[in-house]
Amino acid sequence: MKIEFNNVGYSYQSGHQALHDINLCFEGDQSVAIIGQNGAGKTTLAKQLNGILRPTQGSLTIDGTEISERTTAQWSKRVGYVFQNPDDQLFLETVREEFAFGPRNLGVDEATIDSRIDKVAALTGLQGKLDVHPADLSPTEKKFCGIGAVIMMDPDAVVFDEPTCGQDYVGDVRLHDLIAELKREGKLCIAISHDMKFVAANFDRVVVMCQGEVLLDGTPQEVFSQVDVLRKSYVTPPPITRVAQGVGLGKTVLTVPQFVETLEETRAGLVPLLKTSAINNNHYEIVGHGGQSSMTQRKNKGNECQ
Ligand SMILES: Nc1ncnc2c1ncn2[C@@H]1O[C@H](COP(=O)(O)OP(=O)(O)OP(=O)(O)O)[C@@H](O)[C@H]1O
Numbered sequence: 525m526k527i528e529f530n531n532v533g534y535s536y537q538s539g540h541q542a543l544h545d546i547n548l549c550f551e552g553d554q555s556v557a558i559i560g561q562n563g564a565g566k567t568t569l570a571k572q573l574n575g576i577l578r579p580t581q582g583s584l585t586i587d588g589t590e591i592s593e594r595t596t597a598q599w600s601k602r603v604g605y606v607f608q609n610p611d612d613q614l615f616l617e618t619v620r621e622e623f624a625f626g627p628r629n630l631g632v633d634e635a636t637i638d639s640r641i642d643k644v645a646a647l648t649g650l651q652g653k654l655d656v657h658p659a660d661l662s663p664t665e666k667k668f669c670g671i672g673a674v675i676m677m678d679p680d681a682v683v684f685d686e687p688t689c690g691q692d693y694v695g696d697v698r699l700h701d702l703i704a705e706l707k708r709e710g711k712l713c714i715a716i717s718h719d720m721k722f723v724a725a726n727f728d729r730v731v732v733m734c735q736g737e738v739l740l741d742g743t744p745q746e747v748f749s750q751v752d753v754l755r756k757s758y759v760t761p762p763p764i765t766r767v768a769q770g771v772g773l774g775k776t777v778l779t780v781p782q783f784v785e786t787l788e789e790t791r792a793g794l795v796p797l798l799k800t801s802a803i804n805n806n807h808y809e810i811v812g813h814g815g816q817s818s819m820t821q822r823k824n825k826g827n828e829c830q
């Protein structure tokens with residue numbers, strides 16, 4: 525699957541332009557996090573991915589077909605969209621009915637639906653809740669019910685709007701495993717998130733939005749090393765990354781094990797130490813060889829498809 529944005533702009537009926545000249549390409553089994561401050565345009569961008577919203581400027585293609593050539597219901601078979609608020613999505617009497625609804629509409633046979641329900645119930649932790657009314661689920665369970673209902677349609681891409689919102693630790697672990705499973709199955713996973721720890725732990729690529737534009741696009745290491753640029757979009761890197769930046773480690777780390785490893789490399793003289801001229805402001809000066817990522821601010825460049 526390949527989704528391409530070519531100079532996409534989007535204006536709401538109120539006249540507010542929420543997206544400006546977006547050039548992006550998502551393809552294959554990538555896992556992509558979209559981050560940025562409130563109102564940056566993340567949801568507006570994500571809703572273009574299966575035609576819930578359509579570009580008002582430029583063009584968007586899915587595997588080469590213009591989005592305008594099919595209905596959102598038709599695209600939803602290929603690109604599943606999990607809403608931020610499950611109440612916007614769930615409307616049936618039981619979790620089982622929610623799970624069966626999408627594939628049944630697509631004409632999938634009942635035996636396949638039953639076997640998918642078993643698999644998706646295990647992935648979402650809802651095995652014991654299949655006959656429960658969604659309104660009686662906990663907030664975390666409801667969120668997983670919405671995710672399960674989308675995965676049941678076996679789309680090539682899954683878009684999550686704030687999947688971690690209101691989730692507990694068990695929910696976080698389950699979501700991590702679920703995304704890993706989708707990646708194993710070769711699906712494109714795109715998630716909007718404000719949770720930088722979740723982003724660093726689960727995604728290969730991070731797109732930073734600011735005022736309706738793409739500000740940065742790169743690996744988590746590349747993006748989270750751009751402290752000054754990130755500040756413009758009010759994004760702060762994950763806590764362990766900031767600690768490493770604060771003490772002046774010469775590599776961008778995303779996890780505690782990476783922090784420990786880099787600290788040991790620094791002690792052995794393999795990684796340079798950065799002189800922090802103003803820790804609170806995160807301004808760095810490199811002492812010795814090596815240094816930070818070469819990625820620079822990405823603005824209105826051509827899209828990244830190969
Ligand atoms: N239905 C709408 N009509 C008019 N303007 C809207 C509408 N929905 C969103 N906007 C505006 O478009 C801009 C982008 O909104 P969007 O919801 O895409 O941001 P976001 O990055 O998802 O924010 P958040 O992190 O708060 O969810 C904001 O200025 C918002 O106020």
Ligand SMILES: [Mg+2]
Nearest residue numbers: 566567568716
């Ligand atoms: Mg949003």
